[in-house]
Amino acid sequence: MTQVSSTADAVVDGHKGDKSSLIQVLLEIQQQKHWLSESDLKSVSRELDVPLVQVYHVATFYKAFSLVPKGEHSISVCLGTACHVRGAPRLLGRIVDTFKIGPSGTSADMRFSLDKVNCLGCCALGPVMLVDGEYYSKPSQEDLEQLAAAD
């Protein structure tokens, strides 16, 4: 049976089926759903007439794409050089402990997903983390615990 992803179809339509828009199409689906399912990739392959292997090649090459479902809240911790120098590895360790992030990058209760990013471009505030789009500069342990406890 052909699997259909309505999100993927709608996004592809927006790009008028242009093959070179593959990355842009995947980015939009990723942005909407926070991950790319197998049926999304198959739909994109069919609609753009790009071989599935090429779609997978792109989807696994770029960091922005996730092929597994993400937690409800997204945490990004900046590991850029400026943040590194200011103690980002220590912050990362505390985040993993506090939010109970598993090896897959997501907490067992699917509440939090953690991404390590290489520079958010606000080096002056480092170490920085981003939770659901909100920036936190040098968060204290108390800040982390509050966020972990919040809904």
Place this chain on the structure above:
Amino acid sequence: MPRLSSVAELDAHCDDLVAAQDASKICVTICSGTGCHASRSDKVYQAFLDQFDHHGLDDQVDILRTGCHGFCERGTIVTILPQDVTYMRVKPDDVAEIVTKSVLTNEVVDRLVHHDDDGQGVLREDDIPFYKLQSPAVFGMNRFIDPQSIDSYIVRGGYSALAKALFQMSPEQVLDEVKTAELRGRGGGGFPAGVKWQTTRDAPGDIKYVVVNADEGDPGAYMDRSLLEGNPHRVLEGLIIGAYAIGAGQGFVYVRQEYPIAVDNLLVALDQAREYGLLGPNVLGSGMAFDVEVHRGAGAFVSGESSALMSAIEGRVGEPRPKYVRTAVSGIWDRPTNLNNVETWATVPLIIDKGAEWFTGIGTENSKGTKIFSLVGAVTNTGLVEVPMGTTLRQVVFDIGGGVPGDKKFKAVQTGGPSGGVIPEEFLDLQIDFDELAKAGSMMGSGGMIVMDQDTCMVDMARYYLNFLAEESCGKCVPCREGISQMLDVLTRICAGDGREGDIELLEEISEVVKGWSLCALGGTAPNPVLSTITHFRDEYEAHIRDKRCPAGACKELISYYVDPQKCQACMICLKSCPAGAISGGKNLVHVVDQDLCTKCGACLDACPSRFDAVMVLSGVPVPEPVAPGTQVTRKRGGASG
């Protein structure tokens, strides 16, 4: 929206905008770059709107959300014009006071202005030492314009360079001007832009492309983002001028998706430029057809490499290809394609406007003009800094940057990102230009400048960069894929205390292969962070290998956290902050770290109040026996309790 189909119409529109300005009207500008946005500038903006509403000031005061000012450490930055008073670190709660004092009356809120070392308040932004020593030729306009308004750019003379190029100069003359200016690419390589333009212009084919490389992947550098998000029209103007000189009909901007504000502002700018007739089938009535498409990068450092970036624009995986034929001749869809980075394009309108002679009057013999650096890391005044080429590192790090904060000692400055190297103190008087930095074993790169203090371990730094590069290597060629991962293995074991004699030499040997035989610059420059740290800080490598000691106290496996019983004031702060529950103690009782439970996350070190300074990092020495349970703290004079 006016449609501008001649220079006269552009001039007339500019005159109208100038005439409509009321210099005496109060204008509040709020920096809305990513740095200030992260410091909640949107809430500050909303607070101003609420206050204006509350005081009925809506019609009497203008409000402007500007691009990045550069002094990101002090965000949110608010300037009140025409008085020209700048407030820093403004929080939403400060807004009511600013409006009552600085807008309604002519007072100054002293606590929010910059204070110099003598405690003297500095009112004007230009008088603050951080700005005073800079020459913001390319970046300076950011703080006066609203990046989402094309009029805001035009009223300051925007697009006049394009008009000059299109109507007073032939494409060849534009090209010659850029060549005479000796503009070198600001993205890292420093290749002469004019020569590259000429190659694409001369390449056979009717269809040619120009590309803005805004895939600023170098961690710790954000010059391009601030330019693109703060002044997108200047980048666009440079691109159109370049397209005219080269004979390109289509442009692309490849921008990281991690820069959402830049993408938004750019898309707005493109729409406005189309409406004004500055893009489209007949640019400014000149007959030139040109338009621009935006491609968002999906997160791959190697995609910033020119041939990889072009593959990505075609919708494929962003991997480099061997460049027997340069992209300037055969790029996107095998058409001649000229690629420059954001800062290079943004410099072009200035060269056309002010002339090559003005540009060559700034800088050193082989590096002309100014360069924007992202001065970050362990430095007091963090932010973006634009200085003439030839400025010394010392001037940038100490005079503008204010040196290392606290009483920590300066150790090195890293330039060139993952392709560059570290420069120690004895080279601080080096003049910054493409060649001098290369001589010192580093490189200009795109302009990241990361200051490191005594707490930064140089072996860990090399490991950090190699780890980054191992993740970002596309894996297409063996020397890069295997070489980097082997070097990373060696560095990882050195950092873990398992280093062996001969490891340094092994690193040097692998470096040679990776450097010499990788396909693209990612691999070709990957050993630089390792080689430069070995050259300048060999003793740190030896300490790790021979003494199993990390002199900077940074390598997790080689350190222990210990609470100094003499200094501990039993404030319970570290105890509460420990996520592993490894610290015991209580009211009036010396706190003790259980070395078996400690995960070395460093939360206690970060949490211990600096006035106590009781948490210590030990390396290469045994951890002293813990004090007997129930030992009372020795109170500092004046007392302190939790």
